[in-house]
Amino acid sequence: MKIERMYKFDEPIIEQSSKKTTTIRFDRHSHSVPGSCRSAGGMSSVEISTEPQLLSSANARNLFDSVEAFLFDCDGVIWKGDKLIDGVADTLEMLRSKGKKLVFVTNNSAKSRKQYAKKFHSLGISVSEDEVFSSSFAAATFLKVNNFSPEKKVYVIGESGIIEELELAGFTGIGGPEDAKKTADLYLDCSIEHDKSVGAVVVGLDRHINYYKLQYATFCLRENPGCLFIATNRDATGHLTESQEVPGAGCMVSAVCASSEKEPIVVGKPSTFMMDFLLKKFEFGCSKMCMVGDRLDTDILFGRSTGCKTLLVFSGVTTQSNLQDSSNHIQPDYYSSKMSDLLELLGP
Numbered sequence: 449m450k451i452e453r454m455y456k457f458d459e460p461i462i463e464q465s466s467k468k469t470t471t472i473r474f475d476r477h478s479h480s481v482p483g484s485c486r487s488a489g490g491m492s493s494v495e496i497s498t499e500p501q502l503l504s505s506a507n508a509r510n511l512f513d514s515v516e517a518f519l520f521d522c523d524g525v526i527w528k529g530d531k532l533i534d535g536v537a538d539t540l541e542m543l544r545s546k547g548k549k550l551v552f553v554t555n556n557s558a559k560s561r562k563q564y565a566k567k568f569h570s571l572g573i574s575v576s577e578d579e580v581f582s583s584s585f586a587a588a589t590f591l592k593v594n595n596f597s598p599e600k601k602v603y604v605i606g607e608s609g610i611i612e613e614l615e616l617a618g619f620t621g622i623g624g625p626e627d628a629k630k631t632a633d634l635y636l637d638c639s640i641e642h643d644k645s646v647g648a649v650v651v652g653l654d655r656h657i658n659y660y661k662l663q664y665a666t667f668c669l670r671e672n673p674g675c676l677f678i679a680t681n682r683d684a685t686g687h688l689t690e691s692q693e694v695p696g697a698g699c700m701v702s703a704v705c706a707s708s709e710k711e712p713i714v715v716g717k718p719s720t721f722m723m724d725f726l727l728k729k730f731e732f733g734c735s736k737m738c739m740v741g742d743r744l745d746t747d748i749l750f751g752r753s754t755g756c757k758t759l760l761v762f763s764g765v766t767t768q769s770n771l772q773d774s775s776n777h778i779q780p781d782y783y784s785s786k787m788s789d790l791l792e793l794l795g796p
């Protein structure tokens with residue numbers, strides 16, 4: 449496979465920190481060499497100050513006045529599994545009524561944008577497909593903007609969201625849900641045939657991951673020349689139900705890293721790939737955006753490294769003691785217990 453022009457984007461890497469500052473190094477990817485999934489080109493770095501402030505009436509007002517768009521993470525901010533977090537609907541309504549733009553930037557690849565819009569509607573919130581930036585969409589779009597050949601197939605470890613987005617982008621996704629029940633004959637020689645026309649493997653959250661899928665993806669990555677390895681995200685955990693924090697896509701991605709001995713291109717947060725689409729959508733820059741998230745190493749790092757304002761909420765996977773832990777070097781501008789504190793502090 450020959451890829452002529454590969455898209456460039458920045459993958460932020462926390463490099464060094466002191467008490468008051470953190471340096472984020474940008475690893476500028478230029479994936480121009482087929483088969484070489486990570487090749488760093490130019491690099492730059494920024495220092496950011498690290499003194500988060502508790503959201504208060506005064507700074508919430510400043511934040512509100514200074515931003516035109518709120519970027520919301522979903523899992524742990526909007527909902528936990530299929531349950532809305534308290535106050536979310538009213539807060540979104542207030543922000544919309546005051547003319548703020550809203551977008552939803554989720555690393556959960558299980559659904560497509562269309563499926564997410566349906567989920568919002570089923571929870572009584574009106575959100576359109578084009579307000580959703582899911583990592584399933586990012587994976588398909590990454591292939592599209594990089595002129596991935598529609599003649600090639602994409603092997604998926606993931607759920608229907610990735611397959612649907614690939615189809616919408618004009619690609620053929622194989623694997624995923626259709627391989628949920630497949631097994632190699634573990635008692636014979638364990639061998640399987642794999643399709644030599646697979647030019648990319650996309651790995652995301654897959655609640656039906658199995659040995660067959662790992663075997664298939666590994667063969668594609670090791671044996672198909674130039675096969676791309678794309679990860680939707682590397683979140684350690686998430687909330688698929690309200691009650692428990694469960695393993696995220698990161699563990700599926702790590703399994704494939706181990707067996708293929710390759711590192712993926714990550715298209716979800718904290719990679720800045722999705723920001724390019726937000727910048728095209730709005731006529732203003734990142735300094736007029738606020739990323740609201742519950743995870744430091746995805747949401748807050750994404751927001752900080754793109755120059756957005758950032759608000760960390762404790763309604764998801766991060767606690768206040770995680771934030772204050774001396775081993776944490778990623779600090780938001782603001783923190784609060786949940787996103788509806790915005791409504792409480794600003795008023796209706």
Ligand SMILES: O=C(O)COP(=O)(O)O
Pocket residue numbers: 521522523524553554555556557681683685686687696697
């Ligand atoms: O499910 C995940 O891994 C994370 O999803 P989120 O980005 O909406 O928090």
Ligand SMILES: [Mg+2]
Pocket residue numbers: 521522523524525741742743764
């Ligand atoms: Mg989250």
